[in-house]
Amino acid sequence: MKRQVICPHCGEPYSSYKNPTPTADVVIYSPDRGVVIIRRANEPVGFALPGGFIEEGECAEAAAVREMREETGLDVELTGLLGVYSRPDRDPRQHTLTVAFTGRPHNPEALCAGDDAAHAAYYPLDALPQPLVFDHAQILADFRAMLAGKRTLAGIQPSFDAVAGAAGTCGEGTHS
Secondary structure (H helix, E strand, O other), X not given: OEEEEEOXXXXXXXXXXXXXXXXXXXXXXXXXXXXXXXXXXXXXXXXXXXXXXXXXXXXXXXXXXXXXXXXXXXXXXXXEEEEEEOOOOOOOOOOEEEEEEEEEEOOHHHOOOOOOEEEEEEEOOOOOOOOEOOOHHHHHHHHHHHHOOOOOOEOOOOOOOHHHHHOXXXXXXXXX
């Protein structure tokens, strides 16, 4: 939303925008272990998919890989784009939109809570802890539909790789 404001220093008008804040979440799935769910250490308290805010100059894929390392200790290979979720009330703190990816852990045994996560564990899809915060129940329902063949994944940008992602970029010519 665009609005005109007056600069308190020079008195000149300028445009200010109040847009949703971008985030990235990942459904980390291991067929023999289940999905990774964290218990949040901060408000809103509850259970969630691991994820977090995309930093300035960082692409969504890089943020997803970084957040997985920070919150779960896992090195994750992104396997697809599940969807973009942007309902204005999805996060009680502010209007956010999330880019939800699917991924598989390279090191599933290394799972440990870190950063904003008080606890991290694998759960079977039919025995998820409650309450799930944000709109993560919907994201997980969409993931179940994908596993059942009722929904497809979109690809991630071909130039992305974990090495470039760790540095916060996604390859040459991919930013708009």
